Amino acid sequence: MGCGASVPKAGQQMPIQGEDSNQHSLAKLSEHKTLATLPIWVNDLHNSMPSWLSQPPVRLIKLSKFLSWKQLKAYEDITSVHGCLELPYAEITDEQWAQTVVVSWRWGAGKPVHRQGFSPMTDIQYQQLRKVLTGLLEDTGIQYVWIDWTCMPQYGGGSSNVMVEVMRSKLFYARARAMVVIPAYEAVPDDGVTRFVLSKTARLLKDGASRVPERGLAADALNAILYRGFIASGSYFCRIWTLVERMARHGRTELLCHWLTLEAWLGMVLDAMRCATTNTATAKSGGSSISSPSSGGAAGIAAIAAAPGTSRNGSTGTAVELEDNTAMAKVFKDILGDEAGKLMDAIGAPWSAAVKVGSIHLAEGLETKLAQLLEMATVAWQTSSSMEDPPSKGWLLAYLDEAHQGRYQASSNADRIWAVYSYFCWKHLDHHEPRQVVEALQDLGQVAGASRVITLRLAGKLDLAKFVPxxxxxxxxxxxxEVGDLDGVQAAIKAGGNVLMAKHAQDAATPLFMAAQKGHLEVVRALVGGGAALDAAKTSGCTALHIAAMSGHTEVVRYLLEAGATKDSMFNDGATPLYVAAEKGKVEPLKLLIRAGADMNAPLKKDGHTPLCIAVLNHHAECVGALIRAGADINLGLKDGATPLYLCAEKGFLDCMELLLEAKANTELGMESGATPMYIAAQNNHPECIKALLNAGGNKNAARRDKATPLYISSERGHVEVVNVLLAAGANVECTFQSGATPMYVAAQNNRVAVVKALIAQKANMLVRLRGGYTPIHSAALAGHVDVIRALVEAGVDKNLTLDDGATPLYLAAEKGHAEAVTYLLRIGADKNKADSAGARPVDIAKKNVADLFRMDLAPSANHESNPKLTTCASPTCRPTT
Known part of the structure; x- marks a missing residue:
């Protein structure tokens, strides 16, 4: 590659220590500590253990059998032939614990519904574990292994149960002869930079091995990482479950090299270095994508807090959790020291830049610093205990104050309680029941001497406040x-009142919510200062910021935003504070939210209403103007296609429409049906909106998918003022619907006399024919619209015009029994003897109520013939001729 370094690929055979067994060796173990020689807190836990914990059997797997497996087996898949020792905890001797190794590890995959043969330990993890345990079997005489997936019920089976193992397993970690750490693994990135830098670093370390032995060890470990193509994840040290497992080893003279291999340790350091420049929390499925069955995973015992078939966040499949990259980097900096921490920072930024750009040139010289860092990490592996504090009351008090953050990552909030609970309390509780999780938290608070304020604050951070009694x-x-009593609020907070309390279970309103709703600004300040959760929401999703915005409490909105309330928090339906301000017409809170950067285009989940859409629909012109001026998307509409301009046209809100048109809103966007703002304004009889749209260049002939135009729909509905506006603008009078009907036809059909006359004045075709030969006069006759018939006849339409089958208007009116239409047509001389193609005359098919009209003397008079506008006679007193 031009820089004197060859870059190995995963699995490639290399003349280096890629498969040397030393890479899987741990430091020689010290003598086993009996129970009597372990710290007093271990003895106290052992001696105070109740029978419901001490009597159920503990499963220890024979190491020789374990090493014969091809993969880790689930508890429920183990039978007697698999070789296991099962004894009540109280009966396991010091000698048996002296022959036992426990495994502290990060799961490589989330727990699914029970599946035969599934293992959360990935292939690479199992390979590493087998090699380490093989060394222990050969060198120390270790006979048994305890590992959660195999030795703890996973799906409710066995004579023991999951909570029993949660409670007592800390003593297993405390009493076993050795503990092995197995992290999750990630594939070495194939980005063209990472392998290049690591290979150069390994070569540089190897060159200095004769002078500094630690460099030779680091070189071999780094080459092993490159050979296998996997790198250990540093997330192991940020888990609450693995933390309490390490705490159990307190009081021993163990170092990092007694727990994990150098290859694993240096991989973790490299991973943490990468995270040193990443200040965000990264969602992972436990770890990172590596190999079958899936990747990442939860820390060892964390799985026991999950119901069968679910992940520890309550959903099925892989558990999704947050890895706090900043916290991970800090943990490793604390272990390695200040100088190494500065090196991590100095390497991380240029390395990230090189990877992002994909150029090795930006990585020049990094191998020198990286070699120095890995040398320091190797020394730390040999000399650092990285021991945690013992589980004392002082440690617990500090933990309760910060358990929600940093290094205490967990797959569920409840895990942060259950992980430490049995260090301090023996009590049978249901780990799935939130109220019992709160009870456990309160128990821990009493043990630590924590104030109610501390436990309440942690309950709030863990989303459990609503379950506090x-x-x-x-x-x-x-x-x-609620009433704005500032002194009363301050006194209640000082006395330990729960600022996170949700008084009414049915709606979960908090004191902060009530104060914000009523606009009690100083009370809101006091509650927030006392630890109230800014974003605590009712069951509907409504927060204090929502209610303040929709109630128009501008100063409360201002304060909540300044205090850090989430500006785009959502109702369950997706409504944000800005949305509800627009909905209620609260323009000042709306402006504050806009200035704070709130999303002006956030839509509702169901139909896609945006703040601008709802402001238009509720006719809040000031809010509409403010949103437009601030840059809201003026053309973003509902899921059905209706834009803000369309909604204005639909409702007839001319003032809002003018604001949108001034901002150049698109006049042609509309519904999925093809209806535009012009169309809906015509349909709903808003002539002034039609004029505004025409002035803005709107298409007067824009048709829906069914070919209906604004003129067509306004003609059908009889909106003559709209018709006249469109006709004056030159709308196409002969546009046809998908059936072939024109505005003239549909106006005649629906008895829109004024529209018919307006169209006649514009020379519209009065003889347009539809299927069967139907024309406007036929549709009018069929429906008995005598005034339309009159208008058409007066305009020159033949009163005897026939359908394809020979039926005349008189025939159709008689057939339907329209007496007034029949009378008029007879008086103007319509041919009453004209038969259809079947030979039937109008009188032959006439309804009974009009049949007699054909026998009356209704022949046209001179006046009738010369002036067909004369009133026709439809009086029931008329008699037939004799």
Whole structure:
């Protein structure tokens, strides 16, 4: 590659220590510690263990059998032939614990519904574990292994149950002779830069091995990483479950090299270095995508907090959690020291830049710093215990204050409680029941001597505040907040009132919500200062910011935004604070939210209403103007295609329409049916909106998919003023619907006399024919619209015009029994003897109520013939001739 370094590929045979067994060796173990020689807290836990924990059997797998497996087996898949020792905890001796190794690891995949043969340990993890355990079997005489997936019920089976193992497993980690750490693994990135830099670093380390032995060890470990193509994830050190497992080893003289291989350790350091320049939380399915069955995973015992068939976040399939990259980097900087931490930062930024650009030139010189870092990490592996503090009351108090953040990552909020609970309390609780999780938290608070404020704050951070039992202090706080009693609020907070309380389970309103709803600004300040959750929401999703915005409490909105409330929090239906401000016409809160950067185009989930759409629909012109001026998308509409301009046209809101047209809104966007703003304004009889759209260049002939135009629909509906506006603008009078009907035809059909006359004045075709030969006069006769018939005849239409089958207007009117139409047609001389193609005359098919009219003397008079506008006689007193 021009820089004197060959870059190996995964699996490529290399003349280096790629498969050397030393890469899987741990440091020689010290002598086993009996229970009597372990720290007092271990003995206290052991001696105080209740029988419901001490009597169920503990499963230890014979190491020789374990090493014969091709993959890790689930608890429920183990039978007697698989070789396991099962004894009540109380009966396992010091000698047996002296022959046992426990495994602390990160799951490589989330737990699915029970599936025969599934394992959350990926192939690469299992390979690493087998090699380490083989070394222990050969060198130390270890006979048994305890690992959660195999030794703890995963799907409710066995004589033990999941919570029993959650509670007592810390003692397994404390009493076992050794602990092996197996992290999750990621594929070495194939980005053209990473392998190049690592290979150059390995070569540089190898060159210095004669002077500094640690460099030779680091070179071999790094070459092994490149050979296998996988790198360990540093996330192991950011898990609450793996933390409490490491805590259990307190009081021993163990170092990092007693727990994990150098290859794994240096991979973790490299991963943490990458994260040193990443200040965001990354969603992972446990770890990163590596190999079958899936990737990442949860820390060892974390799985026990999940119901069978679900992940630990309550959904089926792989557990999704957040990896706090900044926290991970900090953990490793604390282990390695300040100098190494500065090196991590110095390497991380240019490395990230090189990878992003895909250029090795930006990575020049990084191998020197990286070699120095890995040398330091190797020394730390040999000398650092990285031991955690013992589980003391002081540690617990500090933990309760920060358990929601940093290094204490977990797949569920409840895990942060259950992981540490049995270090301090023996009590049988249901780990799935939120109220019992809260009870466990309160137990821990009492043990640590924590104030109610601390436990309440953690309950809020863990999204459990609504399950905290309400007491009198909380009631006083709620009442004071609701009425704006600042002194009462401050006193209740000081006394330990729950600022996170949701008083009414059915709607989950908090004191902050009530104060914001009523506009009590100083009370809102006091509650937020007392730890109230800014984004706590009712069951509908409505937050304090929502209710303040929709209630028009501008100063409360201002304060909440300044305090950090989520500006785009959502109702369950997707409505944001800005949306509800627009919906209610609260222009000042709306402006504040716009200035704060709130999303002006956030749509509702169901139909796609945006803030601008809802402001238009509710006719809040000031809000419409503010949104337009701030740059809201003026053409973004509903899921059915209706734009803000379309909605204006539909409702006839001319002032809002003019604002949109001034901003150059698209006049032709509309519904999926093809209806445009012009069309809907015509349909709903809004002539002034029609004029505005025409002035803005709107298409007067824009047709729907069914070919209906604005003139067609306004003619059908009889909106003569709209018709006249469109005709004056030159709309096509002969446009045809998909049936062939024109505006003239549909106006005649629907008895729109004024529209018919307007169209006649514009020389519209009065003889347009549809299927069967139907013309406007036929459709009018069929429906008995005598005034339309008169207008058409007066305009020159033949009163005896026939259909394809020979039927005349008189024939159709008689057939339907329209007496007034029959009378008029007879008086103007319509041929009453003209038969259809079947030989039937009008009188032959006439309804009974009009049959007699044909026998009356209704022959046209001179006046009738010269002036067909004369009133016809339809009086029931008329008699037939004799």
């Amino acid at each position: 309400v007491d009198d202090r909380d009631e006083k706080l709620f009442r004071a907040a």
